[in-house]
Amino acid sequence: FKGGEQVTYYFQAGTCTSEEYQFTVQKKDSIRLFGEKRENENGFELELCSEEDNIYLLKKTVVNGVSMFQILPGPCEKAVGETEWKPLEELEETGLSEIREIYFWKEKDRIFSTGICTEAEKGEGFYGFGERYNHINQRGNLVDVYVYNQYKDQGIRTYMPMPYFLSSEGYGIFLPTDHYTEFDLCSTEEDSWKMEAETEGICWYRFNGTPKEMIGQFTGITGRPAMLPEWAFGPWMSSNNWDSEAEVRRQVELTKKYDIPATVLVIEAWSDEATYYIFNDAVYEENSGKDGFSYSDFQFPEWGKWPDPKGMVKYLHENGLKCILWQIPIIKYINSLHHIQKDRDEGYALEHGYCAKKKDGTPYRMPEGWFTDSLLMDYTSSEAASWWMDKRKYLVDEVQIDGFKTDGGEFVFGDEVQFADGRTGKEMRNEYPNLYIREHYQYIHEKRNGIVFSRAGFTGASRMPAHWAGDEKSTFSAFKRNLCAGLNAGISGVPFWGWDLAGFSGEIPSAELFARSAAMAAFCPIMQYHAESKAEFNQDRTPWNIAERRNAPWVLDVYRYYAKLRMALLPYIMEEAEKSVKTGVPLMRALWLEYPEDKKAGTIYDEYLFGDDLLVAPVVEEGKTCLLYTSDAA
Numbered sequence: 117f118k119g120g121e122q123v124t125y126y127f128q129a130g131t132c133t134s135e136e137y138q139f140t141v142q143k144k145d146s147i148r149l150f151g152e153k154r155e156n157e158n159g160f161e162l163e164l165c166s167e168e169d170n171i172y173l174l175k176k177t178v179v180n181g182v183s184m185f186q187i188l189p190g191p192c193e194k195a196v197g198e199t200e201w202k203p204l205e206e207l208e209e210t211g212l213s214e215i216r217e218i219y220f221w222k223e224k225d226r227i228f229s230t231g232i233c234t235e236a237e238k239g240e241g242f243y244g245f246g247e248r249y250n251h252i253n254q255r256g257n258l259v260d261v262y263v264y265n266q267y268k269d270q271g272i273r274t275y276m277p278m279p280y281f282l283s284s285e286g287y288g289i290f291l292p293t294d295h296y297t298e299f300d301l302c303s304t305e306e307d308s309w310k311m312e313a314e315t316e317g318i319c320w321y322r323f324n325g326t327p328k329e330m331i332g333q334f335t336g337i338t339g340r341p342a343m344l345p346e347w348a349f350g351p352w353m354s355s356n357n358w359d360s361e362a363e364v365r366r367q368v369e370l371t372k373k374y375d376i377p378a379t380v381l382v383i384e385a386w387s388d389e390a391t392y393y394i395f396n397d398a399v400y401e402e403n404s405g406k407d408g409f410s411y412s413d414f415q416f417p418e419w420g421k422w423p424d425p426k427g428m429v430k431y432l433h434e435n436g437l438k439c440i441l442w443q444i445p446i447i448k449y450i451n452s453l454h455h456i457q458k459d460r461d462e463g464y465a466l467e468h469g470y471c472a473k474k475k476d477g478t479p480y481r482m483p484e485g486w487f488t489d490s491l492l493m494d495y496t497s498s499e500a501a502s503w504w505m506d507k508r509k510y511l512v513d514e515v516q517i518d519g520f521k522t523d524g525g526e527f528v529f530g531d532e533v534q535f536a537d538g539r540t541g542k543e544m545r546n547e548y549p550n551l552y553i554r555e556h557y558q559y560i561h562e563k564r565n566g567i568v569f570s571r572a573g574f575t576g577a578s579r580m581p582a583h584w585a586g587d588e589k590s591t592f593s594a595f596k597r598n599l600c601a602g603l604n605a606g607i608s609g610v611p612f613w614g615w616d617l618a619g620f621s622g623e624i625p626s627a628e629l630f631a632r633s634a635a636m637a638a639f640c641p642i643m644q645y646h647a648e649s650k651a652e653f654n655q656d657r658t659p660w661n662i663a664e665r666r667n668a669p670w671v672l673d674v675y676r677y678y679a680k681l682r683m684a685l686l687p688y689i690m691e692e693a694e695k696s697v698k699t700g701v702p703l704m705r706a707l708w709l710e711y712p713e714d715k716k717a718g719t720i721y722d723e724y725l726f727g728d729d730l731l732v733a734p735v736v737e738e739g740k741t742c743l744l745y746t747s748d749a750a
Contacts, residue, residue, distance in 0.1 A: 119143025147218035149201035182333050183211050189316035211322025231312030241284035241718045242301045246277040247605040249597040252721050254301050261297040263546050265526035267587050275586050276573040278608050288323035288330040294547040327709045328701045335609040335700030341578035343697045347438050349689045350379025351679045352644035355656045359385035360421040361428045376676050377683050384442040390455040393507045395422040402457045405464030408506040411514040426515050438518035445552040449489035470500035475532040483529050492527050495551040497536035505559045518566045520556045525549030525572035546574045553580045582612040582642050590619030596736050600721045606702025614642025621648045627668035636734035638678040639726040641703045692727030711749040
């Protein structure tokens with residue numbers, strides 16, 4: 117096919133024949149010539165001519181010392197003979213190596229995707245792309261930029277992608293788009309790489325310098341990281357099993373009993389699992405759905421799971437612990453029973469257009485995944501965002517929580533989902549987590565200098581700290597994957613990151629895995645243990661539960677040592693974190709960031725720098741120790 121043809125097909129099995137289906141063959145239009153360069157004060161412009169004699173415009177602009185290139189959509193027809201044309205192979209000053217191809221995929225006359233293929237150096241490494249679990253050097257891979265909720269075993273998928281990378285050849289590339297993007301990193305052809313975005317035309321920034329300098333250039337464009345309060349850098353406690361005030365208080369008393377310091381306690385299973393802003397078992401008179409509640413509107417019965425939420429948070433504060441509550445950006449679909457307040461909230465939200473819609477204007481309900489058939493909040497509407505946060509006002513102002521665990525956000529399925537500001541699922545698949553998290557971060561940060569703790573994100577995520585690596589098994593293999601994720605997040609400008617040490621899902625970790633993970637987490641931006649849910653036996657990843665269930669009392673001593681070491685490191689961590697905020701350079705640094713000229717350093721994921729002065733080499737193999745690699749460039 118040349119492209120543009122309409123194909124009709126059907127299926128046949130025996131005497132049965134399906135209905136007919138049709139599709140249009142996509143058409144590829146490639147650039148073959150370029151015209152005379154026209155210099156201007158901030159860069160240049162030149163024309164590009166395609167195989168179909170369509171004309172496109174290539175522009176270079178220097179922004180704060182960084183070169184930005186654009187191939188602007190068209191095409192517009194123009195006589196080829198009007199200017200002096202040269203073959204594309206001679207085109208220089210694009211911020212790329214020698215370009216092999218610039219191309220456009222078209223449906224009829226509409227461009228829906230634009231790509232560039234350029235030469236790659238032998239052995240060239242590609243680093244970044246957001247939080248990636250598979251490795252730190254992505255050469256040989258197809259890497260797409262698409263927010264994805266992969267429950268465990270993420271592979272190359274990620275909750276937090278970015279259309280950005282740094283090359284071992286001393287340059288970096290960033291595509292300032294929220295549309296789907298794909299990078300072919302010497303996967304199809306070992307001597308070239310491609311970038312392709314589902315946009316009419318393409319734009320990219322070109323960075324130059326050392327890796328740390330280029331991270332500074334990248335975060336200078338996308339936003340420097342926001343700073344965390346000191347308490348966020350201490351040891352965290354968390355489990356999805358802590359579903360009552362009595363259990364929360366019991367866990368605090370246990371950490372005190374075993375002389376194990378902690379500064380943050382996360383409560384996931386606190387709400388009614390319907391509104392996600394009312395405590396489970398609270399008694400109250402339902403309202404119309406328009407307004408939020410005050411604390412005095414609730415009664416918290418002694419027989420309930422949370423008889424005194426305000427007193428509980430005060431108790432946590434008195435014991436040196438900040439309190440973070442779990443959140444999700446949905447109005448939940450419940451098919452088994454009616455929840456009156458949830459139903460009224462839903463009715464009010466739908467009446468006022470506060471949720472995402474389908475193309476025909478009807479409510480968008482998530483077609484798959486974690487919360488199938490639930491409504492998705494539309495944070496592009498300031499009115500909707502204010503209504504949503506007002507429901508949570510009493511939690512912040514009166515209960516005085518200190519943060520939100522902003523889980524999920526990977527819920528935009530399909531390009532045709534509609535949002536209030538005119539954007540669609542095409543843009544919002546990637547951008548939605550940032551909007552959702554930003555609303556919660558700004559609210560809690562302005563009122564209580566609080567934070568969020570988020571799984572998903574996109575370019576610029578570091579402006580709403582902090583983040584964690586999502587769902588993972590309790591295995592040594594998962595330990596390695598999370599190390600890669602943290603280092604890649606750092607290369608991508610997200611310095612305040614953590615993981616559920618030793619994993620959170622399935623059978624509890626071995627004593628050895630828990631101890632090795634705790635040692636590493638003491639030198640990780642966020643040090644946290646967390647567990648998934650209840651089972652026949654206690655699944656908590658607390659050191660006392662691991663010690664008891666694994667018959668390994670020494671685990672308590674190991675974890676206590678590293679938790680106290682972490683507390684002793686806080687002045688150092690705060691000093692190094694301030695440097696990250698100022699420069700964008702991460703706390704947790706792949707060796708390659710520090711020693712880019714060392715080829716071996718570019719392959720190492722199980723050794724890293726924690727700030728300027730600490731070299732960390734976790735033991736990531738069961739039953740083994742580790743060999744420390746020291747670079748000759750050090």
